[in-house]
Amino acid sequence: MNKKDSFPSNAISQDIDLKRTERPHPKGENTYWDGDTLVYVGIKPIRMNRALSHFSPTMKESFKQNTSSFLKQGKYSLYSHIAYFERLRTQLNTYPTTTFNAKWIALALTNSSFLRVKSGILQFFLYWHERDSAAISKDALRLLDDSASTKMKRRSVLSDDPEKSWLSDEEYEHLLRATWNNYDCGACSTQVTLIRLMSMQYARRPVQIAYLKVGDVHENDDSDTQGLIGRVVNFPGVKDRTTEHDFRDSKFETHPLADHLWDLCTIQRREVKALYEHTLGLVLTDDQLKQMPLFCSKTQIKAAQQLINEHYQINLLENLDSRLFHIKRTRITRILTWSENTPNCNFIADKPLGWLRTKPPITHRTGRTMIVNATRMRHTRIRQLARQGVPKHMLSHWLGHTSERSLESYYNDPPEIARQLDDAMAPALLPLAMAFAGTLIDSEDQASRANDPNSKLEFARGSELRSVGRCGKHSFCAITSVPIPCYRCKHFEPLVDAPHQEVLEALVQRQAAEKQPLKIGGQRNLLMPIDLSADIRAVENCIARCNARKAERE
Structure with missing residues (x-):
C-alpha cells in the first residue's frame, strides 16, 4: 500500500517564523534612518529631506545604507560623524545635485565649514565609492583629496587678542571670585559651580566633564598604579585612536583633588543621588550610584529612561552606566561660557534656578564682559603650569597628550622670559628698580x-x-x-x-x-x-x- 506522507497545514504557521527574514527594525541601534532623517539616539536628528530630494531612489537608498555602516566602523566619534553630515547636508541644500562629481565638489569646497571637515567627508566618500562606484566619480575623489585644508589661523594661545588669548592673572582671579560669589549667594547651583571650577582647575574638555561618573571621584589607596594616594578624580580620556567606541573607552587621566573640590563633589553626589531616586522612583545602592553621571538633570534622566525602555528595550537597572544618562557636551559648553545657568539637580518645581542669569566679570583689558570658554580655560591653565616650571613631558601627561609637540606654543612665552631675565638681574638692579622715586615733603x-x-x-x-x-x-x-x-x-x-x-x-x-x-x-x-x-x-x-x-x- 502506498503511503503518502502528509503534514497538517497549521504546523507550518506554528513552527515556521515567516517574518524571520524581515528587514530588521531600527530599534536598538545608536543611529538609524527615520524616513529621510538621520537619528543619533540621545543626541540629535539631522533632517535631510531637502538635501536628498534630488537623488534617485537607488542613490538615496545607497546613501542611507552606507551612512549607517560607515559609522559602525567605530573610526569616528558620534560628534565627529554629526559634524561631517551636517556640513554635507548644508552643501547639498545650497547646491542640489543628482550625483557627486568634480563640479559639485569644487562648489562645496568654497565653504570654509565644509573645508574644515573635508578629510572626514573624504573618508566617507572613499568608503561609499568602494561599495557603489556610481555614487561619486573618481575625479571628484581626486579633487577632494588634492584640495588644501582650510588655512590655519593664528593659534589663540599665541594671540594678543584680549578676547581670545589666555586670561591674565588678574582676569583669572576675578573669574574665580565671581564663580564662588555666585555660588555663595545662591545664584548658581552646586552642579554649575563645580563644572566651572573643574574647567578652571584641570582644563578638561567639555566632553570629558560631561562623561564623568559619580565613581570617578574617590579616595585612592596605595594600590593605585599611578602612585596617587588620597582624593582623586578620573577624567575619561578622549581623542584616543586605539579606542573601539566613543564613550569612556579611552585611557583615564587621574588627578589629585583639592579639599574644596572634594567638598563640592560630596555635596553634588548627595544632590544627584536624590535627583536619580526621585526621577526613577527607586533607591540606588552605592555601587549603582557610582555608575551614574556626576552631572545630570531631570529632563536627561527621563529621556534616557524612555530610550532604554522603548528604543533599546533592555533592563534599566542593568544599564545605569549608559551614556544616555549623561548630559550633552553642548550643555557643558554653555555653562562654561556663562550663557546658561542650568541644568541643576533641583527636582522640586518651585525651586528652579533657570531664570537666573549670571555673567562673568568685566575684564580690565577691554572694559567689557569677559569672554570665557573651555579653550581659553585650557590655554590659561596650561600657561600657568608652564610658567611654574612644569616640564613638557609632565605637562603632556597631565593633559593626556601623547606628544610634547603640541605644547611648544605654551613655552613660547616672551613676557615670562622677560620676567626671568628681570629676576636674574635683580641683585644688581634692585637698589635702583625698587627704590622710592618720589620727593619727600615736611608738610x-x-x-x-x-x-x-x-x-x-x-x-x-x-x-x-x-x-x-x-x-x-x-x-x-x-x-x-x-x-x-x-x-x-x-x-x-x-x-x-x-x-x-x-x-x-x-x-x-x-x-x-x-x-x-x-x-x-x-x-x-x-x-x-x-x-x-x-x-x-x-x-x-x-x-x-x-x-x-x-x-x-x-
Missing part, C-alpha cells in the same frame, strides 16, 4: 598741588583716614594693586611724618594672606599669588629716607 604746604584737595593720598586705619602724602600729577593712576600704590611712582610726594610703617605692615599682612591655602568660605587663593615684594621694598626705602630726613631736622 602738605610744600606739595606741588597743595591747593588741590584731590591730590591728597590717604591710608585707612580702622574707621580713620590718615594722610600719607600728595600726588604731584594731574591724572588718574589705574595700576592699583596695593592699599597705597604710589610708593614706586616718581610723582608721589610722601609726608615725612606720615604712618608709612602702618602701610608696610598692611602690605606684609596682605602678602602673607596670599600664601594661605584656599578654603571654602574664606579668602580665595590664586594659583599664582600676587607678588607684593616690589611694593614692600619701595615702602621700606621710603621709610628709610623719612628716618634720615627726621635725623637731619633734629
Whole structure:
C-alpha cells in the first residue's frame, strides 16, 4: 500500500517564523534612518529631506545604507560623524545635485565649514565609492583629496587678542571670585559651580566633564598604579585612536583633588543621588550610584529612561552606566561660557534656578564682559603650569597628550622670559628698580598741588583716614594693586611724618594672606599669588629716607 506522507497545514504557521527574514527594525541601534532623517539616539536628528530630494531612489537608498555602516566602523566619534553630515547636508541644500562629481565638489569646497571637515567627508566618500562606484566619480575623489585644508589661523594661545588669548592673572582671579560669589549667594547651583571650577582647575574638555561618573571621584589607596594616594578624580580620556567606541573607552587621566573640590563633589553626589531616586522612583545602592553621571538633570534622566525602555528595550537597572544618562557636551559648553545657568539637580518645581542669569566679570583689558570658554580655560591653565616650571613631558601627561609637540606654543612665552631675565638681574638692579622715586615733603604746604584737595593720598586705619602724602600729577593712576600704590611712582610726594610703617605692615599682612591655602568660605587663593615684594621694598626705602630726613631736622 502506498503511503503518502502528509503534514497538517497549521504546523507550518506554528513552527515556521515567516517574518524571520524581515528587514530588521531600527530599534536598538545608536543611529538609524527615520524616513529621510538621520537619528543619533540621545543626541540629535539631522533632517535631510531637502538635501536628498534630488537623488534617485537607488542613490538615496545607497546613501542611507552606507551612512549607517560607515559609522559602525567605530573610526569616528558620534560628534565627529554629526559634524561631517551636517556640513554635507548644508552643501547639498545650497547646491542640489543628482550625483557627486568634480563640479559639485569644487562648489562645496568654497565653504570654509565644509573645508574644515573635508578629510572626514573624504573618508566617507572613499568608503561609499568602494561599495557603489556610481555614487561619486573618481575625479571628484581626486579633487577632494588634492584640495588644501582650510588655512590655519593664528593659534589663540599665541594671540594678543584680549578676547581670545589666555586670561591674565588678574582676569583669572576675578573669574574665580565671581564663580564662588555666585555660588555663595545662591545664584548658581552646586552642579554649575563645580563644572566651572573643574574647567578652571584641570582644563578638561567639555566632553570629558560631561562623561564623568559619580565613581570617578574617590579616595585612592596605595594600590593605585599611578602612585596617587588620597582624593582623586578620573577624567575619561578622549581623542584616543586605539579606542573601539566613543564613550569612556579611552585611557583615564587621574588627578589629585583639592579639599574644596572634594567638598563640592560630596555635596553634588548627595544632590544627584536624590535627583536619580526621585526621577526613577527607586533607591540606588552605592555601587549603582557610582555608575551614574556626576552631572545630570531631570529632563536627561527621563529621556534616557524612555530610550532604554522603548528604543533599546533592555533592563534599566542593568544599564545605569549608559551614556544616555549623561548630559550633552553642548550643555557643558554653555555653562562654561556663562550663557546658561542650568541644568541643576533641583527636582522640586518651585525651586528652579533657570531664570537666573549670571555673567562673568568685566575684564580690565577691554572694559567689557569677559569672554570665557573651555579653550581659553585650557590655554590659561596650561600657561600657568608652564610658567611654574612644569616640564613638557609632565605637562603632556597631565593633559593626556601623547606628544610634547603640541605644547611648544605654551613655552613660547616672551613676557615670562622677560620676567626671568628681570629676576636674574635683580641683585644688581634692585637698589635702583625698587627704590622710592618720589620727593619727600615736611608738610602738605610744600606739595606741588597743595591747593588741590584731590591730590591728597590717604591710608585707612580702622574707621580713620590718615594722610600719607600728595600726588604731584594731574591724572588718574589705574595700576592699583596695593592699599597705597604710589610708593614706586616718581610723582608721589610722601609726608615725612606720615604712618608709612602702618602701610608696610598692611602690605606684609596682605602678602602673607596670599600664601594661605584656599578654603571654602574664606579668602580665595590664586594659583599664582600676587607678588607684593616690589611694593614692600619701595615702602621700606621710603621709610628709610623719612628716618634720615627726621635725623637731619633734629
